Amino acid sequence: MLYKCKNCGGELHFDPEIGKLKCDYCDSVYDVSEYEPNSDVDLNEASETIEQYVTPDEEALNTRKALDAGFEEATDDTTDHKEDLRLYQCPHCGAEVVTDKTTAATTCIFCQTPLMLQENMSGSFEPEWIIPFEVEPSQVKTLYQEYIRSKPFYPPEYAASNVIKKIKAVYLPFFLHDTNTSGQVQATGERTFTHTHGDWIITEHDVFELSRGGQMHFEKVPAIASSKTPRDAMDSIEPFDYSKMKPFSTGYLPGFLAERYDVGFEQLIDSVHQRIAHSFDAKLMSTMNGYSSIKVQGGTMNHEDGHTGYVLLPAYILFMDYDKDEDALIAINGQTGKIVGNIPVDKKKMIRYAIIHFILNWLILLVIAMALVIAL
């Protein structure tokens, strides 16, 4: 699918600054709804069952393997298995575009035309909502520079000038899950009071049996639905502002990459329930006040699962090829600008830092020590 300017026929891309589709050639601006065939989607019409978002059946996909066209298979070092490629033809220049099987939106590498791949955005792969990018590509450099400066031992390869062009703007697939959680916890608590009597220090202990039970509603707990994107990175760039969420429209995609889900919610529900359980437990325990020690004896918990929505959330992704043993992904929240990554430590910088600070610290401590010698 192409988004073409009604004025000059040029390619449109979604501009986060103005929140509209913009022509690269004549600067014409169009509202997303002008290109949305079903722009009046009712947010309340939502799927009721989790089972809808199951792991895709490959046989159901109508694709052509790139191997038949003579392309080499790509390998994913992080997952250590070969991935299927898909081959498409760019409708603008006719070039053959190779994508991953989960790609929903991309750009022709030859003519830079934004491409939307309908088969990965329709049916069960059609998202309900999307949060459009708010961080513009032009802001990413500044954000990254500030971020990398806060990591004093970053390797030269991570300098902004070296990596800025490798950062990709991607809409990533998430499930947002609602649930009502109820449960109880039983514990014993002790209150103590200490006093002295003669040569003795006496502590009085009162032991109580504590029972707490209640209910909590959790809304839109996110879970990344892509096997290629590590969960810790996506958990770390939370939270997203859901008040900016909009009904899904492909009009938000031009100019960005997009991925569809390849992990069904049935594989993610346990981790979501674990997060919810931890928060629920913590809330119940916080109601046990005034005890010097608390020991949990047991408890029960029940999750009444509600709606699960499939959404696309914005992120900037950078995969670094620094060291095979290092965690290579840096992620930027495309809405808030929050950046996370596990930046390797450059040993030379660290040693230089240590030597300089050792000398400074030693001089400071020496002055203090000598002042004590003089004073005492």
Added chain:
Amino acid sequence: MKRINIVSMLVFTFLSIWIMPIFTDIRVYAAEIVVMDDAGLFTESEIDKIEDKAAEISQKYDMNILIATTYEPGFSDNEARDFIESFGSSRYPEGYLAYAINMSDRSYWVDAYGDTYRSLITQDVADTLADKASDELYEGEFYDSAMAFLDRADRELAVSTDPMGWLKKPFIFWEASLIALFVSLIGAAVVTVIMTLLKAKGHQDKQLAYDAAGYGDSLNLMINENRFISHYQTRIRKPKQSSSGHSGGTGSSGHTGSGGHF
């Protein structure tokens, strides 16, 4: 002639009454040392060494130095103090710095007498001298105890007799300075390691989310029960205060002193 002679005699008598005592009261003081080992705690060679060190301090700072050991019983809780204050002030009424050991009650005392001496040997200094001496006394090293007293007195006087003595203190007390240097090196290393590790740790931002606190509404608490089960008591004995042989004190009136028992 006879009248002039009478007047001259009267004037001479008058002058001799008023002026002569001034001259008779002027004495030339030379700093002296006394090393007296009535208790037989030192050998001959040790006495010589103590005398040499005491003479060195006496000449350097123009001070009377007394080192004494005795068995003479006293009347207070520290018989070394009783002995040295009595003996010292009668021997050197102008002032002295003394260290005494009395074996009748196994006591020791550092004593400074005289305004000049007391201005140089403050209570803190006296306490320090007594501490240094007592460290060796507990080991039964009487000679080492006397030398520790003299060595420390030498250093303290080097600082207190010089207006810029505080600047020389790190060099005079070079052992303390060496320890300070060593401790500052170790401290700097520890602080640097901690700082560096914290900075390196800050390179790791990513972690799995373990809770969903930002996605939950408030808790609707439906069960909130606290039931008293039992009561019990525990007790421990209060720790005892440790006793020390060091008694400190300011000495009698006109004296600055410190000491104790060993």
